[in-house]
Amino acid sequence: MLKKFKLLLKELKAVPRKTYLKGVTALFFAGLALFGFFYLSIYWGMWGKLPSEQELRDLKQNEATEVFSAEGELIGKYYIFDRQPVLYKELPQHLIDALIATEDVRFYEHSGIDSRSLLRVFVKTIMMGDESSGGGSTITLQLAKNLFGRQDYGFMSIVVNKLQESIIAQRLEDIYSKEEIIGLYFNTVPFSDNTYGIESASRKFFNTTTSNLSLHEAATLVGTLKASHYYNPRLFPERSKERRDIVLNQMQKYGYLPEDIYKEVTERPLTLEYQYFNNNEGIAPYFRSQLKKDLVKILDTLTNEDGEPYNVYRDGLQIYTTLDYKMQVLAEKAMTEHMTQLQKQFEGAYGKRAPWEKQQLITEALKNTPNYISLKEKGWKEEKIMDSLTSKRDMELFEWGAKKMVRASVADSVKHYMKFLNMGMVNLEPSTGAVKSWVGGINHKYFKYDHVAQSRRQIGSTFKPVVYTAAVEAGIDPCTYYSVREITYEGGWTPSNSGPEEDPFVNYPMKTALSKSINTIAVKVLYDVGINKVLSQANKMGFPPDLPPYPSIALGTAEMSAVDLAGAYAGFANKGHSVKPYYITEIKDKYGNTLATFKPKVSSKPAFSRTTNQVMVEMMKATVNEGTAARLRYKYRLPNDIAGKTGTTQDNKDGWFVGITPNLISVTWAGADDHRIGFPSTSIGQGANSALPAFALLMQKMNADPQFAEITQAKFPTPSEDVQQMLDCEPLERDNFLERLFSGADDPESAEDKKEDKEKGLLNVIKGIFKKKK
Template structure:
């Protein structure tokens, strides 16, 4: 289609031709010669002014020899799958050898059939454009831009020179094109072109376009895929295959026709190819979309911090957005996909259950909570800083406008105010889940939240929440490792401790005359017994045990830690729990194996950080695995068996915090440790009941669904089919005890169950008179 510029120029030339025809021949001859000489002189001066940089600097040959282009940094999963990019322009370079011949043929046939015959400027094409397009108005005669001219434009862009923009930019590009031709071979120019040309959706370079639209590499592009991408070069948006598939197919077929016309494609192959549909596997690497967005967000922070300590060969700092680095991670691509699917399935159902259970009593509907939340918004603070009165600010925040609000299963534009939006998002539960290899700490999947676009906060590493009963195994580990018999029976009765603290059990109906050994107490997550065991083994010993297992050093020095009042991240808990599946050695979560520059040279490499010394004995480790297997088989995590029918060898621990604010589940298999948290980001909003908020209901199902998906996929057999070793005879004897005992008549008679017993120091609980008498005659072991 003719541009407005060419139409005006054509009109002026024709008017001038009419005037010249009316001038007498002798006068016309002299006038024509004068005009031509003046024109040549003017254009000569004009050309030289551009050549010498009066219209802007033109890159010299030395600069052209060292072309530097911004290149996207790529993030790879453990098997080399591309999972993300960090970039200003989405571009990855490829070598000429990686370009399929049919891709090169498609470009030559469509964009510059005389490419191998000119030196950057195709004079014949330019003459055709001038006479046919400009003078004769033939819009089908084509353009005169060569591949080299297009490369010059791709590399250095165009500037605004007003009415002279097209002329000045064309001349600049012609000068640069000739210089490029004098420096680079035709193959190198083709390679440079494919590495810099812009494709649809803000994509630069053939490799990025191949991965984005077809999820393949350049070297594996089919004929139809290559022709589709080359076809978009005419107008990248207009022929975008994602937005306009039919239009893109028509353009692709034009490319195929050109290839057949110029002998690059046999007629039969052309006829077959043109009938094929465009089948895309679109991969859009954005901060919010794609696989593992929370992981990639955290990874970017970590890599930036690492790069700040390094310099390249020229002594300059690396740039994550420009230098085309390659970041290799431990993420298992397929497991990450399944983990995100499991999270979505579970959280969709849990959110519905959560809202239904709260009903009209929902805390996010309370005016006081909403006002407090609004006062924390950037909009409120900005207006407050500007001097607005509170009432006026609130009025402003209640004005409605069109906005998109997230919800499970739908995203739609509605009329809502900022206040409506804040109230809407207050109700959402969130989740953090990590899966790692216990022997190394290698992170296999990382789900930091329910939707990165709407909830940026990462719940794997950033968030620290009370861990609830998931800390109880540490208490029992310290006790067993200190020599306390796991078959020691403890009463479930409440006891008051110094300071008036009287921990209670979540089940108010539990029989106060029951006595449980440690395996039963842990599997049922009995609070009163966990505290008694802590007092028996000693607070300092429990803290020391936690330190050996790699827990954070800031655990508060209070007996309440037995019930999980310490705050930790999901990642912290996972690394420490790895010790149970790794012979007592905790493994710090790690997820970067190496970072390479764009040439493949290793910049920095990372190895697993596993504790050198075990945190507990092998016997203690076996005891704890057996106790946590009991939690799964018949305790608080039993729904893994009866509801989800998981046959795998699994040890685990559920956790629920005060007022049902946090739900936790830790799943341990021989080759995988999984930690899941679920709850509200607003600490004022908890689950409406323990039935919904307990870790077995709020967190465990995400793990269960993931394991079901992995069980159905043979590639995870090494994880799903792994079995814990059989416990030693010694461990079997240590655990050979009745699951419970009940006080007999005399014990009940001499024990006042209604009055808590006061307890201090580091000894066991106070016992009734009958227990004391019985202890005198008890045989020594």
């Protein structure tokens, strides 16, 4: 460029001076006129409409909606661009100094355009090709670019965009003060990892607010502005530290930082406390996913000042929830610890007999994948579709402990994911229904289906307390004895017991039958109470009204979500009052104005009496102390006051555990996403093994933290003397064989029918005694 310029000067010297001056003058004015017209064409919007003064006064930017825990901890965001506004007075002075020293040292001297910098850019960068000379952008010019972006105008792009920005910058300087411009800049500037605005960047990279940014944190973030990806402190920490130190050097150079502090801070290592705020990462991803669905429906009923519905992605709302941040962290850890071990146990027990190794099952699962459905809709033939789905490529697969990059096909991935067990666990406050923790699955990135709210599975023996509650309410004494032996009911249905075979000549009282979760007795109690009364009792407790009206309901053939089951069980710890689980307490707009509040929904009438309440709690405490949930005591050594109920469904498809403490209801489900795959044995699949340990591990962690003393140290009320007497009976009795032989005591017919046909009773008894156990 310099050589060409020198040659041009030699040629011009050969031209007569008078002619030369006329030519240069004409050329100058022609160029000036051309530039003036060009500038006016941009000013008049011929290259794209420029924002008016009024539009600049009414600046609106998409702002992220923030979600907070009950304690005010930020747990997530919903956004198109991760941006959150902050006031100028919240900006620490060293943050402002770092920006000015690095980006625009004459910021307070110019009116949007720094002529000296522009001259330097023109001469050195454009004329001499020296790209190291720096840019001429002021903070105001950068703000204009941040607010309105840049368009593609071909080879004229850089010139047109720069002139547009200069016009907008001058308008901004006319409208806003220097402090307001600084505030706007920090609220709109892009940082690393798709983060917009200093508040979002502060929370994401250092888990703090802007007002609490330290000097080295502020310098780190300002340093990324030169090239947000290149100096990303998460991806390139060493590079980012070097840039941070340059920022600190600039601050020292221009008198914003004493030399001793400069030296001290530059010696510090770069430390981050990175926070993920996307759908798959971070705390409570399943909860946030469900919350977003609910918010969309709620916001459709609320309108902003323009009469438009609020938008969860754009309007910078503040959502306050009931979630306990610390408990959520512990619940996720407990789930991970348990499911990692259960998965190994599950796969080891199946060995080479694993159902996910069966080609028919894999093929059926493939036909439900989006890939198969999409190709089918395009008209592909079956053979071609299968060829496509079995072709291998590089992909990332989930494994406990680490991600795995492999060469695999869609069919391989379907087979891989089919083997994984999943879990749903929800904890709520029984007095209000406030959700305290929500674990919807093992990993939201790979398993989107939520097993707290979306999944409805058979609830197994967790329904038995409803049967026994109805029985006590109907006046049946909890010490009423029932035989364990199997009998066949109308229609040929013969419920049997799981686990070790029971002695057919043993009778158990209801309290023992519940703690041992004996199927045969639960059905007999249901027949004694009457199925309609049991269903009515279930409805009063908050179970759904569409329960199947069949005797098998006693064994939990009804399907429910974990969160609904928790709400129904809350009555046992809430004086008989069921609750509607809720998790949003308040919605505010970006200015802090309350848009909506949400209160607990507790049933107005108790579903059962105080006496029944105490009886049932004592019976379910026996489940924990000596029954199917006893491993809470002997294995996990939990000293807490706990009642509970385990549940296991047919063919070991689902494992459940409901834990009841005075101030917390916990429901846990475990099983495979694919309904066709169950646990290989009851010993592994029973709720006491598949679901209970997650609750046990959570309680252990909460016991170790004084913060949860209100939950972990709470005690159930001492039962009344009447209730204690009602439960004062032997845990079993031996059958009187002769009496049993000549009566049809276990036949589900009425007592009058039994008296009229003792011979039939004798045949039923003999058939029951010698029946082959399943």
